[in-house]
Amino acid sequence: MSDLLERLRGRGWRMTAQRRVVAEVLDGDHVHLTADEVHARAVERLPEISRATVYNTLGELVTLGEILEVSTDRRAKRYDPNAHRPHQHLVCAQCGAIRDVHPQGNPLADLPDTERFGFTIAAVEVTYRGTCPNCAAA
Amino acid sequence: MSDLLERLRGRGWRMTAQRRVVAEVLDGDHVHLTADEVHARAVERLPEISRATVYNTLGELVTLGEILEVSTDRRAKRYDPNAHRPHQHLVCAQCGAIRDVHPQGNPLADLPDTERFGFTIAAVEVTYRGTCPNCAAA
DNA sequence: GCTTGACTTAGACAATGTCCATTGTAGGAT
DNA sequence: ATCCTACAATGGACATTGTCTAAGTCAAGC
Missing domain, CATH: 3.30.1490.190 (Ferric-uptake regulator, C-terminal dimerisarion domain)
Structure with missing residues (x-):
């Protein structure tokens, strides 16, 4: 996961506490959290993080190809950190x-x-x- | 499409103007309308039809297996009348x-x-x- | 032509996501 | 070490899609 932070820094990302927390929450295999779940877990570590920031950061990570957006049901989108191995x-x-x-x-x-x-x-x-x-x- | 109306009647459906209009709107090949699009087209034929009725009717048609729900994007669900041929x-x-x-x-x-x-x-x-x-x- | 229970309606509500004006801050420049 | 400034975060309003409910309406059987 620190790989991810390094990669992002290399791409010119400004490293903020909020972005770090979002990236940390999205670590591991078979992780498929909704934006609100990501927000809830991020709040545990950084209580003042806002929903908008979580949405923005997730959107940026998707654009960069670091995570995948998955719509398995009609409810919320889910985010899958396993972006580098097709599945x-x-x-x-x-x-x-x-x-x-x-x-x-x-x-x-x-x-x-x-x-x-x-x-x-x-x-x-x-x-x-x-x-x-x-x-x-x- | 009149086949569909017959089938529905045979299943004990009470035949109302609203249901008929929704079924008519969903006729044809390569039709993939959102619920709101169905509502908009239904209103053209039956101005006082409500959104709730369109949602209810679409849901019932899905349950009966007469149409398919499709989520190709993260926006609205779409409804596909081509339910009887796998695709x-x-x-x-x-x-x-x-x-x-x-x-x-x-x-x-x-x-x-x-x-x-x-x-x-x-x-x-x-x-x-x-x-x-x-x-x-x- | 009644009756009745299923159907429809309008609008409130809920869940998810987006936008924007303001405030804050990371990281380079001095 | 401090300052600057562009980029990021905030919070709250707003948008979209969908669900629910109470009250009114009507299709279909008698």
Whole structure:
């Protein structure tokens, strides 16, 4: 994670306590927090941080490609720090749990030219929806 | 589309002017309207129809499996009347245009058991993102 | 043509996100 | 070490999308 702070500094980011806290909150694997969850955790460390700053910082990190925006449900966007390894998401329809997964195969190859309608395709998102073991047991 | 009205009547739906109008608005291929767009078009035909009714009716149609809810961006949900033929979506990152597409292959097969973490998988959503010919030309 | 329960309405409310004017401050310049 | 200044943070208003409720309305069966 200090890597991240170093990279950001290298890109000319002004390093503030707020940005550091947001970056720290977004550390780890299988982390998929909403903006408000990020804000809540950031407030624990830096009580006076504002919502607007969290939103701004998340937006900047997305633009820089350091984190990913994920919309697995219709509620809040979630932010995924695992931006440097391509992956897809497995979502529990009941509890909303999210796992990163790494499918084989290439969905791009499954879309023939005749189905591209002249589009230039830049990315493919795949979301697997189902029931997690916890919810299946209940 | 009158098929749809017949099916709904057969399921015990009380047939009202409002429901008929919503169903009519959602007719055709490659239709992906937001709830507010549906409301706007419904108002043209039935000026006193309320937003709540449009939301309720769309929700009921989704529950009945007659239309699909699609979240291609983080903005409003869209409603896709093409619910009876499986398909995926191709989305223009610039203008938001949406095309239904029919890829080959089976993304489910691409997820090995070791990557399922005990989940029971019910559905797979695939969204191709890129630039449409119009936006590429501009 | 009644009755009744399902349907519709308007508007308040909720959740999430954006914007803006003001205040604060990181980091280079002196 | 201190000062400057552009960039960042703040907080609160606002926007968008969606949900809920109480009261009124009406489709369809009798």
